[in-house]
Amino acid sequence: MKKIFTNDNEIKSEIINLSAILNLPKGTEAFVSDIHGEYDEFAHILRNGSGNTRQKISELFTGKLTNDRQKKFAFLIYYPSEILKQSKDSFTNEADLDQWYFDVFNQLIDMLRYTSIKYTRSKVRKAIKSDFVYITEELLYADQNDLTKRNYYREVMDNIVKLGMADQFIISTCHTIQRLVVDHLHIIGDVFDRGPHPDLIMDHLMNRWGSLDFQWGNHDILWIGSSAGSKLCMANLIRISARYNNLKLLTNSYDIDLRALQDFAEANYQPLPVFSPRSDTGEKIPDDDALYDNTVQQAIAIMQFKLEGQAIKRHPDFEMENRMLLHKLSPDRKSIEIGGETYPITNGCFQLVDPDDPYKLTAKESDLLDDLIRQFIDSPKLRYHMSFMMNNGSMYLNYNGNLLLHGCVPVNEDGTMQKWTVDGNTYSGKSLFDFFESTLKEGFQNPNTEESLDSDIIWYLWTGKLSPLFGKAAMTTFERYFIENKDLHKEVKNPYYSLRKEEWFADELLKEFGLNPEEGHIINGHTPVKLGHSPIMANRKIFVIDGGMSKPYHKTTGIGGYTLLSNSFGFQLVTHEPFTTRAKAIADMTDVVSTKRVIEQSAKRKTVGDTDNGVFIKRHIAELQARLGN
Template sequence: MNKKLTTQNEIKSEIINLSAILSLPKGTEAFVSDIHGEYDEFAHIMRNGSGNTKQKIAELFTGRLTPMSQKKLAFLIYYPSEILEQTKSEINDTERLNQWYMDTFNNLIEVLRYTANKYTRSKVRKALDPDFVYVTEELLYADTNAQTKQLSYQNVMTSIIDLKMADAFIVATCHSIQRLVVDHVHIIGDIYDRGPHPDFIIEHLTHHQQSFDFQWGNHDILWMGSVAGSKLCMLNLLRICARYNNLSILSDAYGIDLSAVSQFAIKNYQPLKSFTPKSDTGEEIPLETKLLDNCLQQAAAIMQFKLEGPTIRRNPDFKMENRLLLDKLSSDRNSIVIDNQEYQIKDGCFQLVDKDDPYQLTNEEQQMVEDLIEQFMHSEKLRQHIDYLVSKGSMYLKYNGNLLLHGCVPVDKVGNLKSWQVHGKSYAGKKLFDYFDEVIRAGLNNPSMKDNFNSDVIWYLWTGKMSPLFGKDKMTTFERYFIDDAQLHIEKLNAYYTLRKEEWFADKLFKDFGLEADGHIINGHTPVKAGTSPIMANGKIFVIDGGMSKPYHKTTGIGGYTLLSNSYGLQLVTHEPFTTREKAITEMTDVVSTKRVIEQSVKRKTIANTDVGSKIKKQILELSQQLNKF
């Protein structure tokens, strides 16, 4: 409790207030995953409350507003500044515009009132713009059936127009609706990589008064590891940015100077087919950019493979010796021996790999790596973003009886928890997650450019067999680039991904993590292919990576999933692919969302049924005990 209560009446009043909160409906939770830098689509889904806003408008205004008028109201709430400008350009008459303002005020306040009815006045007040708190509350809680109140209500709205505050009031009210339509958002991993603007996503979250949490994904780990000082995480990150034509995010968003490594790449490498960059948007990449992306990708890959050598050798507990491949190359670099079988090399680019010491960086490479990692560690904006991810995030989360994690829980083929032994200790299941969480925080609290165990473990989370964020036997980056044999490209999934279809398996994981069997496990990480259900284990496990990232649209056939948990139960929302923000605004093209009720409560859930409710009950008990002392 934040305030000290000293009298009986104060304690009794607080007990009454807390008891009243327990009876309020449970707020809506939204679960999203694998955003991969697709800011415009993510922001649109946040603005429309994963389809909730449109649904509430329909519930309120069907029969009173035409479908087109409902759509206009919805888009005003999503994009208030832009729709205001568009509307004012269409209405040149002052009297008509003022009437539009009055009608819009009434509609928005009605939506706000409907959205806010499950919250306390205190919580609603926090969601209101400070400049309009008093005015909004007057309109929100006015009894418009009373004649005197109705007159006051009209006068307030007229004054807003006369004082030229109408636009600002509308924008503020729309943002309040956005904040209240969904109470809490869970992001189950992978904000970073592939898409163009993960930085915008972090900025969006830090500036919106909405409740968020993160469960870190394998791609997030690369950025976190880079800030912690992991050169291997940084080189992987650089290679992926080059592969997806995203180098600008490093230079423009985070101020990383890539000029030296770019010049080095162009000087030492020639374009190769295997390193052809991919366009996230599908648009043609300019020839000069394509050349740089190709060559820089080679430079980063070779330095990555080199540094893997000493990292794997100084960490025998990682058991990754099968990833030491540079020393398996033939002297002419045209073939390689893997598992006693010889394979031909395609698109080889090993000219800077020393035959006698293949895992040693050249002096120029060493200098570049040191310079780059220092930039990553001292990028103020990147550090702020990663700090936010760490402060709001974790390896997993237990929330309202559900278990949220990005990838998997490593198990064997019959479902037994697999143990990872490191430094003489074993970790499995929940203890494994807790261990990794501890190491990540330690690495970021004490970042270092020097090779160290914490940064090595963070890199292991990207690629190691026992990483819950990776969940495969090995990462075949080398084979995919250099060997034309599809069998060698296969990355065998942990048994978790097969067993998660079984209800008994879900129950076993609930027990290990200390949860009741009536909860749910919510995953991301693996895109659900078109025609495959994201609902598994008899409704106990959900996989909500539906392909928000554009490169996955062909695989999944959709634009992503959102899972909603409200006071009535669970809904799975399927989103069609998002086009562009500009098209959405000018043509009022919404992301068509199909909602499917997958679990419905017999009795409407209240805050008493939530984690917050448990804390409130504990407070009430403590207050009652304090009261008994009088």
């Protein structure tokens, strides 16, 4: 909403305010990626501001609090309700508890003052719970050296305790500090997949967080696409959910009724070893769940392969004919011909594949898919979550001179942009991203369950060789299920992934997206950084920050992944230890941050005036000055 001014003095006051804001230090940006439904670990990283909270406590309280007390104070800020209970239970004397409250009030207000120093009063006020704005501001902006008001401040704190508001005030102030430690959050793809609670992640972001954006990931596309009416996205989503014993997420969180699919699967399929669900936690999956996941996975996989064949036939432009494999099965379904070679089939489950028309759905399969996709479209909570992700998201983002993207920019071996021609139009580089984004937005705004180019392009984003979110020549799901020869399981990556080590290549990408290669960086997710490899590439111009939160990746990475911080002084890479459980983290007060490494330091401290928001403010100041001139 545009501000209305009634006289020149009001305009001049606004110019003074905006000009002052330009000189405040740039706020801290946090970059996280590949969360994969691991809510507890993600929430912990948000609570500790990727280690930023602990660092500020050290800066403020070293010499005042011991390291042990600093750690306890940090965990109070991370988990105020739980640490409050622990602390209160340790007191037997009411007077001692009251004194503890006063000490904590003062420490929290000091921390809030230190954290909010780079923000305007207006911004800080918006971060404070409305119930406590007046009280917090009175304490926050108090002059501690003013003896005449010292009794006044003491009386305020005394009454917070007497009126039974102490716990609520502490919890509220801790949450305010959490919000202010990081000014803006970038989620570089894949909130969804594998982990059990992407729904809680979305709820947390919608209810508790302020300024943020998403760069959609390949797994996010399956959920967005399902909400947009893509049966192919939905089939992949259900299959992956069954593979990771995660179908309860669909039923419990999004009210998707899978009983008809379960009955169909049990009636037509028997358990096969390769379809056994995987447990990310290492805990044994109950037998009933394992049977359910196994047969559902088979049923939906066969439907998926049929739907893929239909889509590939419709669109020769996709150049995915090598992904049509059902018609290459031998008559007895015990072998398959691929690339002129014959391979034996293991764990075959092709009883509902018609040899004369292998990509045709049975009547029952068709009815099931129609019912399921309608449920996905009509799920209020799914629509609510996906709308938030779409409204705050994009395929890529130019932000403060940096390029943020999840997967890759499809390129040839020499680094030139690969071109894709579809429906008579050719796209590459930035235009390819823009085309996918406009198609996805249109498809989401107008859900359609019928066959359409837009719906198939959304699915292509998941698995197509020129999809910036996939970045491989082919997805070998069929081969991994049914063929033991591991050479056929390999998925060849786009040249982007080897070229991104080169500085010249990073420069070309930044120029392609309209950014300055002398100052810009590319911040990338999607691929876990293997143990012994560096996430810093191209002479510090590309940072790969796959969060590594998904537990199966810990064996590959040896760590819990990376997050990135960008503050007024430069960039810091944060390395995380694998997270265990929320309860253990609280009980042992074990943090996940293992190291923070400065990877780029600004010659001059950056201000708001150096940011994209600064450009907007300067433009607005010019408009206001022009009004005064009139």
